[in-house]
Amino acid sequence: MADEIAAKHLEYQLSDTTPSSDKSIAEVRGWFQNCIDNHHGCPKPKSDVLPTRLIEIQSGNCLRLATRVQEGPYVALSYCRGGPQKLALVRKNVNNMAKGFKESDLPLTLQHGIALTRKLGLRYIWIDSLCIIQDDDGDKLRELPKMISNYQNAYITIGSGSPSCCDGFLGDRARCKLDKDDDIPRDMLQM
Numbered sequence: 802m803a804d805e806i807a808a809k810h811l812e813y814q815l816s817d818t819t820p821s822s823d824k825s826i827a828e829v830r831g832w833f834q835n836c837i838d839n840h841h842g843c844p845k846p847k848s849d850v851l852p853t854r855l856i857e858i859q860s861g862n863c864l865r866l867a868t869r870v871q872e873g874p875y876v877a878l879s880y881c882r883g884g885p886q887k888l889a890l891v892r893k894n895v896n897n898m899a900k901g902f903k904e905s906d907l908p909l910t911l912q913h914g915i916a917l918t919r920k921l922g923l924r925y926i927w928i929d930s931l932c933i934i935q936d937d938d939g940d941k942l943r944e945l946p947k948m949i950s951n952y953q954n955a956y957i958t959i960g961s962g963s964p965s966c967c968d969g970f971l972g973d974r975a976r977c978k979l980d981k982d983d984d985i986p987r988d989m990l991q992m
């Protein structure tokens with residue numbers, strides 16, 4: 802049944818070839834509002850059920866690892882790492898990342914997730930590699946079982962279809978004139 806529900810929503814297609822344009826963002830917001838208002842079968846995000854850690858999007862190029870955030874909403878990013886990632890949360894950088902780090906230090910797919918979150922007007926994003934301590938087995942044991950809830954309660958889950966964390970997903974699609982199958986926001990949003 803879940804598959805049928807998902808398949809129905811994949812009918813949505815951006816009318817603009819630039820997924821990050823204002824027109825595209827407005828369309829995405831409209832789809833989401835329609836989902837909230839009219840899809841009685843779709844689970845609604847709960848803004849008071851939050852992941853242990855979130856990335857807080859601050860002004861300029863600044864991000865911060867935030868813990869014990871009391872209120873959402875937040876976006877979740879699902880993506881394929883596809884190889885080594887230049888910045889991830891590890892034991893030795895937890896304190897520094899909580900003080901703040903630069904968006905430009907992240908690989909492109911993660912930067913695009915943050916850019917889209919910002920365009921949607923939201924402040925928090927959950928990204929597993931930045932919110933679960935990658936070299937801490939105890940933390941993984943606690944956090945991995947929460948992943949389902951983390952995706953379930955996100956305002957929107959962005960699913961990047963890019964082969965790696967370095968490819969990004971907001972590139973202009975005009976040059977590869979897409980057929981119907983490829984024009985769907987498959988690699989952009991799953992609602």
Ligand SMILES: [Zn+2]
Pocket residue numbers: 810835836837840843992
């Ligand atoms: Zn829906």
